[in-house]
Amino acid sequence: MNENSKFTHQILNHVNGSWIAQAVYAAVELGLPERLAHGPRVVADLAGECHVPVDTLARLLRALTTVDVFVQNPEGTFALTETGRRLCADHPESIRSWVIWWTSNLAYAWAELLYSIRTGKSARTLVHGVEGFEHLDQNSEQAAVFNQALVELTRLTAASVAGHYDFSVFRCVMDVGGGYGELLRVILHANPRTRGILFDRAHALGGALERFQQEGLAERCEFLEGDFFEEVPPGADALMLKSIIHDWPDEKAALILANCRKALPAAGKLLVIGRIMPARLEAIDEHRDLARSDLTMLVALGAGERSEDEYRVLLENAGFNVGRTIPVGMGHTIIEASPRP
Numbered sequence: 001m002n003e004n005s006k007f008t009h010q011i012l013n014h015v016n017g018s019w020i021a022q023a024v025y026a027a028v029e030l031g032l033p034e035r036l037a038h039g040p041r042v043v044a045d046l047a048g049e050c051h052v053p054v055d056t057l058a059r060l061l062r063a064l065t066t067v068d069v070f071v072q073n074p075e076g077t078f079a080l081t082e083t084g085r086r087l088c089a090d091h092p093e094s095i096r097s098w099v100i101w102w103t104s105n106l107a108y109a110w111a112e113l114l115y116s117i118r119t120g121k122s123a124r125t126l127v128h129g130v131e132g133f134e135h136l137d138q139n140s141e142q143a144a145v146f147n148q149a150l151v152e153l154t155r156l157t158a159a160s161v162a163g164h165y166d167f168s169v170f171r172c173v174m175d176v177g178g179g180y181g182e183l184l185r186v187i188l189h190a191n192p193r194t195r196g197i198l199f200d201r202a203h204a205l206g207g208a209l210e211r212f213q214q215e216g217l218a219e220r221c222e223f224l225e226g227d228f229f230e231e232v233p234p235g236a237d238a239l240m241l242k243s244i245i246h247d248w249p250d251e252k253a254a255l256i257l258a259n260c261r262k263a264l265p266a267a268g269k270l271l272v273i274g275r276i277m278p279a280r281l282e283a284i285d286e287h288r289d290l291a292r293s294d295l296t297m298l299v300a301l302g303a304g305e306r307s308e309d310e311y312r313v314l315l316e317n318a319g320f321n322v323g324r325t326i327p328v329g330m331g332h333t334i335i336e337a338s339p340r341p
Contacts, residue, residue, distance in 0.1 A: 018107070023063050024087065025103035027070075028096055032061070033080055033087040036070070040077035093155070097148035105142070109299040122302040132247075132301065136203045143203035150179040154242065158186040160328040161273060165336075167191045167238070170269075174199055174236035176228055176260065177244045181208045181221070183273075184240070188217050196221040197236050199228070228256050232263040239264060242273040246293070248303050250314065257318035264339050270320060272335040273328070277305045286331050311335055 027033065030050045035041065043061065047054040061078045064070045069084040080088075089096050105124075112123035125131050136143035167173055167187050174197040175184040181198040188196050198208055198221060205223045212218040224233055229252065232239065239260050245253045260270055277294065281287045294305040306314075312322050320337035327333050 020067055021099075021103050021107065023060060024067075024069060024099055026060060027064060028087055028099050030057075030060075032070075033084055033096075034089070036078065036080040037085070037088055040073055040079040042077050046078075095152050097145050098152050100145050101149040105146075106296060106300060110296075113295065113299055116298045116302070120298075120302060123299040124301070133201070137201060140203065144207065147179045147204050147207055150243075151182040154179075154182040157273075157328055157330045157332045158183045160330070161242075161332075161334065162187050162190045164326050164328045165271070165334055167194055170194055170236075170238040172197060172236040173238045173240060174232075174263075175240050175242070176200075176232060176256075178240070178242065179204045179208070180211055183242050184221070185212065185215065185217060188220055189215075194220075197224060197233070198222070199224045199226055199233060201225065201227065228259055230259075232256075232259040234263045234265075236263070237265055237268045238271065239268070240271045240273060244274075245272055245311070245314070246274050246297050246303060246305050247301050249301075253303075253314055254318055257314060257320070261319040261339055266339060266341065268339060270315075270337040270339075272311060272315070272337065273332060275305050275331050276311070276325075276333050276335075277307045279307070289331055308335075316340075 030052065032046065032050075035046055035049060043058045044054050046061075047057045050057060061070050062072065064084075065072050065078075067083075068081050069087070070078050071081055072078055085091050086093050087096050087099065088094060108127050109122070109124035112126055115121070115126055116123045122131065128135075133146075136146055161183060168191045170191075172195045173184065173187060175181055176199050178184055178198050178200055181196075184196045184198055188194060196217075198205065198212075200208070202225050205225055209218060209223050212221055212223075222235075226233065228244075241256070241260070244256065248256065257270075264270060275290055275293055277290065278287070281291060290305060297303040297305065308325060315322050315335070315337045319340050321340050323336040323338060325333050325335050
């Protein structure tokens with residue numbers, strides 16, 4: 001391959017790459033990872049269980065061997081790889097729900113990226129007629145997938161957040177908009193004298209309570225239903241906003257922060273946890289993840305990632321003094337802020 005062909009091939013790989021997401025989604029919906037979790041299987045048996053033609057299923061399985069989800073053995077059976085095991089719901093590093101959420105909810109909005117670029121508005125609102133996350137209150141199935149997807153993503157950084165910041169100094173930590181409370185769960189395990197408050201909409205709290213009960217944490221945590229645009233309840237000396245502010249344009253983000261300021265005591269802390277946009281992006285994996293997240297927020301919610309200076313302006317306008325910034329890995333940073341007297 002000559003130099004020019006290499007560059008052309010690189011662009012084609014980028015543009016054609018969406019086939020992988022759809023193929024992985026099809027495998028997940030057919031339950032193939034779970035069906036292969038205990039060992040190799042022949043295609044005919046799998047096809048019978050999935051109620052699909054043998055030929056088309058074989059084509060899907062073969063396609064996904066090229067991205068290390070499955071492997072085809074010499075005798076013709078297919079097996080699950082270590083990569084593919086992350087698509088099983090019971091794997092400790094599962095990303096199954098995120099696959100479903102991305103392909104069934106976000107992919108359609110991405111098809112209208114140009115609309116969002118031209119208008120700055122949410123393409124998901126254009127396609128589905130919904131704004132924000134209110135639609136999850138009326139659809140328990142989608143809400144469960146969304147909240148579990150957030151557990152899977154939060155799991156990637158939760159232990160690092162708990163390890164890089166001393167939460168033991170707080171009497172009570174509130175996870176604002178925390179979904180099923182994955183980050184709060186990890187923090188409470190690491191800090192046995194600290195209590196917690198999980199504050200979110202009703203669609204998240206039932207699943208959260210069940211998880212905390214299973215791990216013996218429910219007695220140390222209060223589960224409060226509400227809307228952070230209306231009020232953030234008092235009672236905690238530390239508030240966490242994990243991947244929340246990037247969901248909203250400046251006007252709504254400012255309202256959330258102002259409500260947090262009202263809820264905090266004078267000596268309290270606000271911890272904004274998320275990605276920080278650098279002044280210049282480069283062709284590296286970390287920056288590609290950041291760019292994807294930024295444009296995802298645009299097409300889904302008409303929002304986006306922010307620079308450290310942009311966060312500082314938002315926080316100072318809401319009545320906070322910005323303190324430390326603490327990198328915690330996976331492209332995430334803790335921004336620590338204190339209420340301004």
